[in-house]
Amino acid sequence: xxxxxxxxxxxxxxxxxxxxxxxxxxxxxxxxxxxxxxxxxxxxxxxxxxxxxxxxxxxxxxxxxxxxxxxxxxxxxxxxxxxxxxxxxxxxxxxxxxxxxxxxxxxxxxxxxxxxxxxxxxxxxxxxxxxxxxxxxxxxxxxxxxxxxxxxxxxxxxxxxxxxxxxxxxxxxxxxxxxxxxxxxxxxxxxxxxxxxxxxxxxxxxxxxxxxxxxxxxxxxxxxxxxxxxxxxxxxxxxxxxxxxxxxxxxxxxxxxxxxxxxxxxxxxxxxxxxxxxxxxxxxxxxxxxxxxxxxxxxxxxxxxxxxxxxxxxxxxxxxxxxxxxxxxxxxxxxxxxxxxxxxxxxxxxxxxxxxxxxxxxxxxxxxxxxxxxxxxxxxxxxxxxxxxxxxxxxxxxxxxxxxxxxxxxxxxxxxxxxxxxxxxxxxxxxxxxxxxxxxxxxxxxxxxxxxxxxxxxxxxxxxxxxxxxxxxxxxxxxxxx
Numbered sequence: 341x342x343x344x345x346x347x348x349x350x351x352x353x354x355x356x357x358x359x360x361x362x363x364x365x366x367x368x369x370x371x372x373x374x375x376x377x378x379x380x381x382x383x384x385x386x387x388x389x390x391x392x393x394x395x396x397x398x399x400x401x402x403x404x405x406x407x408x409x410x411x412x413x414x415x416x417x418x419x420x421x422x423x424x425x426x427x428x429x430x431x432x433x434x435x436x437x438x439x440x441x442x443x444x445x446x447x448x449x450x451x452x453x454x455x456x457x458x459x460x461x462x463x464x465x466x467x468x469x470x471x472x473x474x475x476x477x478x479x480x481x482x483x484x485x486x487x488x489x490x491x492x493x494x495x496x497x498x499x500x501x502x503x504x505x506x507x508x509x510x511x512x513x514x515x516x517x518x519x520x521x522x523x524x525x526x527x528x529x530x531x532x533x534x535x536x537x538x539x540x541x542x543x544x545x546x547x548x549x550x551x552x553x554x555x556x557x558x559x560x561x562x563x564x565x566x567x568x569x570x571x572x573x574x575x576x577x578x579x580x581x582x583x584x585x586x587x588x589x590x591x592x593x594x595x596x597x598x599x600x601x602x603x604x605x606x607x608x609x610x611x612x613x614x615x616x617x618x619x620x621x622x623x624x625x626x627x628x629x630x631x632x633x634x635x636x637x638x639x640x641x642x643x644x645x646x647x648x649x650x651x652x653x654x655x656x657x658x659x660x661x662x663x664x665x666x667x668x669x670x671x672x673x674x675x676x677x678x679x680x681x682x683x684x685x686x687x688x689x690x691x692x693x694x695x696x697x698x699x700x701x702x703x704x705x706x707x708x709x710x711x712x713x714x715x716x717x718x719x720x721x722x723x724x725x726x727x728x729x730x731x732x733x734x735x736x737x738x739x740x741x742x743x744x745x746x747x748x749x750x751x752x753x754x755x756x757x758x759x760x761x762x763x764x765x766x767x768x769x770x771x772x773x774x775x776x777x778x779x780x781x782x783x784x785x786x787x788x789x790x791x792x793x794x795x796x797x798x799x800x801x802x803x804x805x806x807x808x809x810x811x812x813x814x815x816x817x818x819x820x821x822x
Contacts, residue, residue, distance in 0.1 A: 341460055343760050344728055346438045347431075348460035349383040383459060388452055399424075399493055406457060422498045425490070429483055429502050430509055431458025436476040437513035441521060442728060443469040443584040449478045451485045468731040469584060480506045520726045521588050522698070523719035526705045535701055542694045543582040546620045546687040582691075583619040583811035585731050590615050592723040596706055596716055597699045609699070613691045619811060620687050623680045628817065630671040639665055728762040730808045735816035739772050758808055770807050 341348040356377045364371040385406065389398050403424050404411050410427065414420035435458050439446065446453075447465030455461045483506060487499035518536045519528070594612045597605055621629070632639065642662060645653045675683075709715050736755060743751040754773045758766060806813045 341444070343762055344442055344731070346442070346444070346460060347435055347458055349381050349455070349462075351463075352380040352382045354379050383455070383461070384457060387456070395490065396493055399490065402456060417493075418495060418498070421490070421494045422502065425487065425494055425499060426502045426505070428456050428458070428486070429506055432479050432483060433476070433506055433509035434458065434513040435460065436479050437510055437517055440476070440514060441517040442731060444731075445469050449482065451482045454479065454482050454486070456486075468733055476507070476510050517726070520722055522591060523723045524701065524705065525719060525722060526709070526715070529701065529704060531701070535697060538694055538697065542690050543584065543587055546582050546616075546690050582616055582621075585728060585733075586619045586809070586811055587616060588727040589724075589729055589809075590619070591698075591727065592720045594695065594698065594702075596702045596712060596719075605699075609692060609695050612695045613688050616691045616695075617684065617687055620684075623675065623678065623683050625814065625817075626683075627672060627675050630668045630675060632665045632668045632672070634665050639669075725763050729765065730758055730762045732759060733808075733812060733816070734819045735806065735812050736772075736808055738816070738819055743773075755808075770809070771805050772808075 342350060354377055356375050359376045360373040361376055362371050363374050365374065385402075387398065387402065389395070399421065403420065407424055407427060410420060410423045414423050432454070439460075445467055446460070447467070448462055453462040453464075480503065483503055487494055487496070487503065491499070515533060515536070519525070519532060522536070522539075524532060590612075593615060595608060597608075634642075639662070642653065642657050646657075646659070646662065705715065705719075706712055732755070740751040740755050743749070750773045754769065758769050
């Protein structure tokens with residue numbers, strides 16, 4: 341996250357002991373012993389309090405120490421506190437927008453995992469999504485809880501006015517970041533939001549699978565300041581449509597259009613379409629992603645119960661879960677009647693339409709510009725420094741974890757080195773360390789590792805040498821990040 345340019349706390353060290361604890365990390369009924377570890381986190385401050393009598397003192401300390409310009413510019417205490425809260429709101433909105441723009445999903449957004457400095461805090465369950473949904477609402481809810489905790493130092497009506505600015509601030513930050521990702525540098529057009537929305541819709545529609553399902557393992561519990569503490573859950577990662585990271589990275593390869601449409605322009609659109617099709621999910625991947633996770637007989641029983649005994653139904657399930665299962669069944673039925681050729685033709689049509697729309701918007705960038713080549717070079721430079729080539733995908737982390745569990749930390753070190761330059765091509769560091777010089781696996785080492793992996797049936801089976809900048813391999817669908 342740091343090398344992606346996103347405000348974050350840092351990990352200073354990790355110490356692993358010989359002591360072990362029994363954990364069912366995959367919630368598969370196959371617990372195993374894991375080594376106990378301690379991570380040292382580093383940040384300018386870690387602050388929390390639970391005593392109302394020191395609220396004002398804590399607020400004074402935070403503002404004086406970390407927001408000295410606010411302390412200097414607002415002699416009135418109430419106005420100072422409102423300005424502080426507005427700055428926290430802005431930083432939070434900007435941070436979430438940055439998360440969304442690289443597909444990062446924070447899995448434990450309790451109120452105590454939010455930073456008043458606008459830093460990414462507490463890496464528990466998290467992941468880089470293959471597709472990102474715009475969903476910043478939980479952080480707005482957390483700001484409401486912060487305001488409640490600061491009252492009466494922060495008047496309720498003033499806090500509400502600030503919170504009402506949150507979504508506008510998020511949208512501004514999100515659009516600003518997205519324009520850079522699309523290389524729209526000279527102008528801000530009203531249709532930019534539609535262009536971005538259409539891109540995300542096309543990415544989704546060229547796959548049609550759900551980004552993630554959340555399976556609650558323990559019920560939510562109430563904690564201080566009425567926070568909802570999401571202690572445990574599982575992210576299941578399915579291949580959505582077009583790969584999020586690689587699609588954005590590929591956008592810089594689309595050149596600006598000429599004044600009049602030529603055969604060359606048609607060829608550019610065709611090649612760009614083929615480029616994005618390579619990032620789309622295959623028919624088999626989509627079938628797998630849309631297979632219901634509830635047995636059809638159980639689903640039929642739940643549907644019947646929802647009508648005949650709603651109270652009992654609400655105790656063991658919920659309508660949103662059933663709706664998702666029915667949606668999967670519907671999509672799977674369509675997919676079963678679709679050939680790979682038909683799927684690809686539909687995906688190609690979707691992408692051709694969006695690319696044509698995108699190049700039309702790029703033409704607006706050229707208006708009034710004398711040197712198109714300079715503009716194109718600047719556009720590519722900005723896009724390639726905004727759209728990462730490599731992020732910490734789950735299959736990359738899983739390979740490193742499994743090697744480390746067997747005493748080999750070379751893959752951890754290699755991944756860290758790659759992630760220090762996420763926007764750059766790094767010859768010699770394109771593949772995992774365990775891949776031999778001829779692109780094959782060191783078979784003895786892998787065989788030994790695979791024997792140990794069998795103890796956890798839900799673990800990944802990292803068998804193919806997949807480059808770090810690749811979309812997830814098929815086996816990565818089995819990974820659960822806990």
